[in-house]
Structure formats: structure tokens, C-alpha cells
Amino acid sequence: MxxxxxxxxxxxxxxxxxxxxxxxxxxxxxxSASGLDGRGAGLVAQEEVFAILRALGRPEVATTGVTAHERITLDRAGGVAHRDARSQMQISWDALYLAVRDLMPDGCYRIxxxxxxxxxxxxxxxxxxxxxxxxxxxxxxxxxxxxxxxxxxxxxxxxxxxHYAGYVAWRFLLPEPDLAPISVAALSERFAFYHMTGGQALGYLVAGPRGEIEPGRRRYNCVWYRRVADLPGLLVNCRGEPHLYSLPRGSVPADVRDRLVRDAYALLPPPFAAVVEAEPEPFVQAIFDxxxxxxxxxxxxxxxxxxxxxxxxxxxxxxxxxxxxxxxxxxxxxxxxxxxxxxxxxxxxxxxxxxxxxxxxxxxxxx
Missing domain, CATH: 3.50.50.60 (FAD/NAD(P)-binding domain)
Known part of the structure; x- marks a missing residue:
């Protein structure tokens, strides 16, 4: 067919x-006119991902990723309030994308x-x-x-x-060398959380844009969930154009980004706040059902x-x-x-x- x-x-x-x-x-x-490689972060593979990679003859993709050696929850001051010693691996979204993309000849995949x-x-x-x-x-x-x-x-x-759920995910994805020392000390090699009223922050190391997993070539992926009542007011890019669901990387107005950094230092533990400050181009995704x-x-x-x-x-x-x-x-x-x-x-x-x-x-x- x-x-x-x-x-x-x-x-x-x-x-x-x-x-x-x-x-x-x-x-x-x-x-997309340029394709989608380099845009993803990390994902926790569920059984369906392992199954489809086996079916496609690429099971090795699900065995390569970045391992967080423990899960921690920070308190407001940045100390560890809870620790879970179980490790967890995040496989590379980009490596997964490229592996499956390679199965499709260029003539079958039109960008x-x-x-x-x-x-x-x-x-x-x-x-x-x-x-x-x-x-x-x-x-x-x-x-x-x-x-x-x-x-x-x-x-x-x-x-x-x-249906808009009432909150958004601010996303930060930066090269590992760009992490501030305070962030490296508290967050590196860990899957970290911070819970707050009406919000949550989490972060972990992921592979580089081509699936690199060597220290120094990885990226740090951080998400900050925040309530936003005026979603249309937020989803306006730096050229004044409205968006329906998200603002992609490079389109967040400078004053919005500056306010986000100030809010981070007022509301988040210092290691997470430093991640927000280190990301020059955050992007935001509204959460929908x-x-x-x-x-x-x-x-x-x-x-x-x-x-x-x-x-x-x-x-x-x-x-x-x-x-x-x-x-x-x-x-x-x-x-x-x-x-x-x-x-x-x-x-x-x-x-x-x-x-x-x-x-x-x-x-x-x-x-």
C-alpha cells in the first residue's frame, strides 16, 4: 500500500x-526545513521503546545513555532533603531519532x-x-x-x-561545561527534584546533540513547571507574534527571560536557579490534555x-x-x-x- x-x-x-x-x-x-536532530534531550525508555527497537533491528540504541547514579530531592537552601540510591538511565532522544531516521531513505522523508x-x-x-x-x-x-x-x-x-492544564514547563538545555560550579556540585550525575507550592523543578544530565555520553560533552536538561493564568500573554515571541502552544528556543523576549531568572533566585534552590541563569535561550511549553x-x-x-x-x-x-x-x-x-x-x-x-x-x-x- x-x-x-x-x-x-x-x-x-x-x-x-x-x-x-x-x-x-x-x-x-x-x-521543519532543517530536520529534528539535535533538538531532543533524554528520555526514560519504557518497554514499548525496547520492543520497537528490537523489531527494527536497532536494540543497541536503548542501551546507550547517561546514568543518574541516584535520585535526590533538594530543600529550598539547596541541601539534600531526600535521597534514593537507585540509578536511572536516560537514553538519548537524538540518538533514537537518528537511528530510526537512518532506516528511511531520503526520498521517503521530505523536510x-x-x-x-x-x-x-x-x-x-x-x-x-x-x-x-x-x-x-x-x-x-x-x-x-x-x-x-x-x-x-x-x-x-x-x-x-x-485543554490547557493551568501550568507550563520552562525548559533549559545547556552544554555540561556551561553549568555553574554550584550546579555541578549539587546536580551532576544525579536525577534531582525540587517541589514547591504550584510548581516543581527537575533536572538530569543527558547525551550531547549527536548522542555523546562522555563527561564534558553531555548536556544538562532542566524543567521548571510553573502555574500561568494568562497563557496567551506569555506565548508571545520576541517579535510580538502570538503562539498557541509553546515558544521555541530563541523566541522568548529578553525581558521575559530576565524576569524568569529573577524568579528563579527568589523561588528555587540556588543550584537550580544557577541553571536557569546559565541558559541564554530558554523555551516554554504549555501543558495540555x-x-x-x-x-x-x-x-x-x-x-x-x-x-x-x-x-x-x-x-x-x-x-x-x-x-x-x-x-x-x-x-x-x-x-x-x-x-x-x-x-x-x-x-x-x-x-x-x-x-x-x-x-x-x-x-x-x-x-
Whole structure:
């Protein structure tokens, strides 16, 4: 079959690589003009990630990462209030992305191809790009995330929209050598937390942008969850342009970044505050919940965050996308297309709903 996929991040790549392995003709359309390598941090691999890497013949990717030798919780002064001696490895998002991307020939993976419409008619489906081009297919997969164009084409009303949870994640990702001495002493080689009323900070070392794990070539990944009542007021970039869901790296206004640093020293333990100050280009992601009533319609299918958005506290976003991709590929091996899509919807909708509910429980104290 011909399969067209909107979205070239991990979910789209997982599905594309599995379906291409099964003999289908796959085209992935990715909005970014430069690709996505170098943009990720670290992730805690769940069983679905190990399973899909085994299926794709790349199991070694899940065994290479940066290990935090203990988990600690800091007090306001920066001392260790709680210690857990269990270690935890964060595999490299970028190494995972590059490994799966390498399974897709360049002709199957088109960058700079922004999808602006999708549709299905009988046994055919299609994607239209912003430059006026189109790709016809037997199946279209929407792996295009929170602002999914494919999802928008499946539901006529605006009732299926992401629901803002009341808080955002400020993200900081800086080269290990840029860490201040106070941060190195307290945070290096550890998975660290700080809990506060209406907020939480956490951080850990991750691989470098090409999967480097040697000391000095790694990066420090830090997240600060904060309540924000006026989300539209925050999501305005340095050129005065509004954004719906996030402000990417390099677009946060200087005065907002300066205020963030002041707030960090007023509210966070000094080691975390120094991380915030050391990051010249923080970026911010609003936290949303999303559930769709169904994952398929005609020859259109949703996958990953295009269908169900679970809060990042679950650490299950990549695993959920991997599970979706494996379930869809398996269903298409077993049954004719329409029956396979019904099977996929029934199986993965239940899983997606459960993960979203789990994320709501984990994030309830931050709302």
C-alpha cells in the first residue's frame, strides 16, 4: 500500500519504518526545513521503546545513555532533603531519532513539507502541503502532534481541542561545561527534584546533540513547571507574534527571560536557579490534555500526540507513540485495511485514555 505520514518526529518515524519494513511505500512529510536532530534531550525508555527497537533491528540504541547514579530531592537552601540510591538511565532522544531516521531513505522523508490539509474518500486518502503539492495514499497517518492538521480534518467541530492544564514547563538545555560550579556540585550525575507550592523543578544530565555520553560533552536538561493564568500573554515571541502552544528556543523576549531568572533566585534552590541563569535561550511549553473520541476515520488514522496528549510527568509520550505504531503495523498485517483500522482504534484508544488520566493525576497538584 501507499502510506502518507504527516509528521516526521519519532511517532511518524516509528510508523514509517515499521510499515516500510512490511513492504509498504511510505512518504513522511515533516514541517521543519532543517530536520529534528539535535533538538531532543533524554528520555526514560519504557518497554514499548525496547520492543520497537528490537523489531527494527536497532536494540543497541536503548542501551546507550547517561546514568543518574541516584535520585535526590533538594530543600529550598539547596541541601539534600531526600535521597534514593537507585540509578536511572536516560537514553538519548537524538540518538533514537537518528537511528530510526537512518532506516528511511531520503526520498521517503521530505523536510520543509508543511501539511495544511488532509482528507479521505472511499479507499483513498491524501495530504496537501502549504506549497500546493499533494500526496495520495491508501492510508494517511497523522503523527503531527498537538496542532494536528489530520485531526482537524477528522472532526468538524472544535470540540476536540487541547485543554490547557493551568501550568507550563520552562525548559533549559545547556552544554555540561556551561553549568555553574554550584550546579555541578549539587546536580551532576544525579536525577534531582525540587517541589514547591504550584510548581516543581527537575533536572538530569543527558547525551550531547549527536548522542555523546562522555563527561564534558553531555548536556544538562532542566524543567521548571510553573502555574500561568494568562497563557496567551506569555506565548508571545520576541517579535510580538502570538503562539498557541509553546515558544521555541530563541523566541522568548529578553525581558521575559530576565524576569524568569529573577524568579528563579527568589523561588528555587540556588543550584537550580544557577541553571536557569546559565541558559541564554530558554523555551516554554504549555501543558495540555487531549483525548479524541476515535483514532480513525475512513482511511485516516491518528498516532501519538495527535490523538492523546499525556502530561510529561508520565514519561510515556515516546512509549505511547511506539505502542501506537506497533499496534497499527500489526493490525495491517492481520486484516484488510478497514478492519485493521477498526482494530487499531479499539485497542489504542483505551491505552491513550488511560495514560491521559494517569497524567492528570500526577499533575493535579500543579494545576
Amino acid at each position: 501507499r502510506v502518507a505520514i504527516a509528521g516526521g518526529s519519532l511517532g511518524g518515524l516509528f510508523a514509517g519504518a515499521l510499515l516500510r519494513r512490511d513492504g509498504h511505500e511510505v512518504t513522511i512529510l515533516e514541517r 520543509g513539507a508543511a501539511v495544511d490539509a488532509a482528507g479521505s474518500d472511499g479507499d483513498r486518502a491524501w495530504l496537501r502541503t502549504a506549497d500546493g503539492g499533494s500526496v495520495g495514499a491508501d492510508i494517511v497517518i497523522g503523527a503531527d502532534g498537538i496542532g494536528s492538521v489530520v485531526r482537524g480534518s477528522m472532526f468538524a467541530s472544535r470540540e476536540v481541542e487541547p 487531549l483525548e479524541v473520541p476515535r483514532m480513525t476515520n475512513g482511511r485516516l488514522a491518528l498516532l501519538g500526540d495527535a490523538a492523546f496528549i499525556a502530561r510529561p510527568h508520565t514519561a510515556m509520550g515516546v512509549a505511547k507513540a511506539a505502542g501506537d505504531a506497533m499496534a497499527l503495523a500489526d493490525a495491517l498485517r492481520r486484516e484488510p485495511v478497514n478492519a485493521a483500522l477498526r482494530r487499531y482504534d479499539a485497542e489504542r484508544s483505551r491505552v491513550g485514555q488511560a495514560i491521559v488520566q494517569y497524567g492528570r493525576r500526577l499533575g493535579a497538584s500543579l494545576e
